[in-house]
Amino acid sequence: MAHSVKHVPVSFIVSNCSFVVFVWYFVVALAVLETVNADSVFSASHTATVQTAAARDLRYLLYDVNPPEGFNLRRDVYIRMASLVKTLRKNGDDWVLVLPPWGRLYHWQSPNIHQIRIPWGEFFSLTSLQANVPVIEYEEFIAENGGPFIDQVLVLQNYAEGWTDGKWEEKVDERPCIEKLMYSKDKQGYYRGWFWGYEQTRARNVTCISAQGHASIMAPVLQNNITVTSVMLDRAETLLHDHYAGKDYWDTRRSMVFAKHLRLIGDDFRAKYLNSTDDRDHTVYSEDWTRMKAKLGSAKGGPYLGVHLRRKDFIWGHREDVPSLKGAVKKMRSLMRKHKLDKVFIATDADEEELKELKKLLPDMVRFEPSIEDLELLKDGGVAIIDQWICAHARFFIGTSVSTFSFRIHEEREILGFDPKTTYNRFCGDTEKECEQPTHWKIVY
Numbered sequence: 396m397a398h399s400v401k402h403v404p405v406s407f408i409v410s411n412c413s414f415v416v417f418v419w420y421f422v423v424a425l426a427v428l429e430t431v432n433a434d435s436v437f438s439a440s441h442t443a444t445v446q447t448a449a450a451r452d453l454r455y456l457l458y459d460v461n462p463p464e465g466f467n468l469r470r471d472v473y474i475r476m477a478s479l480v481k482t483l484r485k486n487g488d489d490w491v492l493v494l495p496p497w498g499r500l501y502h503w504q505s506p507n508i509h510q511i512r513i514p515w516g517e518f519f520s521l522t523s524l525q526a527n528v529p530v531i532e533y534e535e536f537i538a539e540n541g542g543p544f545i546d547q548v549l550v551l552q553n554y555a556e557g558w559t560d561g562k563w564e565e566k567v568d569e570r571p572c573i574e575k576l577m578y579s580k581d582k583q584g585y586y587r588g589w590f591w592g593y594e595q596t597r598a599r600n601v602t603c604i605s606a607q608g609h610a611s612i613m614a615p616v617l618q619n620n621i622t623v624t625s626v627m628l629d630r631a632e633t634l635l636h637d638h639y640a641g642k643d644y645w646d647t648r649r650s651m652v653f654a655k656h657l658r659l660i661g662d663d664f665r666a667k668y669l670n671s672t673d674d675r676d677h678t679v680y681s682e683d684w685t686r687m688k689a690k691l692g693s694a695k696g697g698p699y700l701g702v703h704l705r706r707k708d709f710i711w712g713h714r715e716d717v718p719s720l721k722g723a724v725k726k727m728r729s730l731m732r733k734h735k736l737d738k739v740f741i742a743t744d745a746d747e748e749e750l751k752e753l754k755k756l757l758p759d760m761v762r763f764e765p766s767i768e769d770l771e772l773l774k775d776g777g778v779a780i781i782d783q784w785i786c787a788h789a790r791f792f793i794g795t796s797v798s799t800f801s802f803r804i805h806e807e808r809e810i811l812g813f814d815p816k817t818t819y820n821r822f823c824g825d826t827e828k829e830c831e832q833p834t835h836w837k838i839v840y
């Protein structure tokens with residue numbers, strides 16, 4: 396729980412600084428003039444429909460996340476949705492989670508490459524995901540479902556009135572939409588909107604739901620108040636983790652194995668430029684995540700310092716907890732001395748100007764820099780994963796304060812069995828007084 400709260404400032408900063416995203420949002424909002432006039436999904440007629448069939452009905456849960464959110468918060472939301480699907484499956488119907496195609500992410504700015512409608516299989520191992528909870532790609536859903544139709548979209552939102560009497564309680568209610576709806580009715584009466592770039596996709600119904608609580612709070616609504624086959628939760632990040640860092644969280648997290656081709660590229664790079672191999676570094680990975688149970692402290696890691704240096708929107712806000720480049724380099728040099736490492740691998744989203752400065756300050760730094768051809772193949776998401784994979788194999792790692800990109804590296808290192816002292820480290824701001832270090836979240840197997 397404490398951890399989910401920590402995410403809040405990140406989204407806040409992203410939402411405020413992503414001017415381009417803001418403008419885009421505005422344009423879309425203007426285009427959407429229709430207000431929702433939907434059947435009440437909470438109406439008595441729905442509730443009265445008792446399921447009598449013995450066979451479990453096949454049902455689909457789709458979801459999407461607030462557009463400005465980045466890749467790694469989206470990975471976190473997947474964990475929440477997987478948890479909800481597990482709850483739903485325990486209670487009745489045969490629910491399947493439909494993976495929202497990747498694309499249109501604000502940070503994926505490489506020019507001239509096609510980055511939309513990307514299936515999860517390009518970034519993650521589908522068989523690994525499936526060993527945790529039934530999932531299918533969106534295009535499979537279209538095929539199985541007999542067309543690009545989603546029966547019901549539920550747009551999740553907070554409560555307009557906030558917490559009543561300053562008291563937190565879990566609740567969910569159908570409410571009027573607070574924000575302007577991002578869906579509009581077409582001539583046939585279907586709802587059109589952003590469905591991951593699939594322009595033929597439409598929804599039969601759209602309703603707003605105020606929800607305050609953990610993901611499985613939606614289970615009774617999906618089971619009792621809604622009887623249609625496919626339901627999409629939009630703004631799914633509104634829901635919190637059922638149990639952050641509990642067994643179910645870690646099962647899902649461990650199942651999010653990176654696609655093999657990305658791991659192989661990362662491994663080749665480690666061998667070639669960082670003198671790092673799994674055998675020597677005790678980071679042997681099992682293809683089957685259910686059998687991966689490395690002892691804490693067993694991984695040694697390659698002879699390099701791994702760094703995640705988050706810039707862009709993290710420095711635009713002049714945040715106190717993010718260092719200057721000079722400050723960061725000073726810290727890197729001191730860590731290299733302390734741990735007797737003569738190589739440093741840097742993953743960063745720094746712009747060209749900052750990169751130039753960084754190279755001047757630290758001429759020996761190693762970075763993964765794909766050619767244009769490689770980038771077309773891997774896309775920005777694949778490059779980010781390779782960066783994370785290489786950082787995850789370093790003898791010592793230091794990341795950036797409250798970056799979900801860094802958090803996902805922590806988890807990867809925890810899975811590989813690193814000593815927590817080598818993982819839960821972050822840069823301090825140049826003038827930051829209390830520089831609290833990241834929390835160690837232990838795997839529950």
Ligand SMILES: Nc1nc2c(ncn2[C@@H]2O[C@H](COP(=O)(O)OP(=O)(O)O)[C@@H](O)[C@H]2O)c(=O)[nH]1
Nearest residue numbers: 465466467468502742743744778779798799800
């Ligand atoms: N390749 C690469 N991309 C990065 C790096 N840091 C940030 N990014 C990009 O910027 C995005 C940051 O958003 P997000 O994943 O939500 O992480 P957060 O904003 O740091 O919490 C990532 O998804 C990447 O696209 C990095 O070190 N390497």
Ligand SMILES: [Mg+2]
Nearest residue numbers: 409464465468
């Ligand atoms: Mg982000």
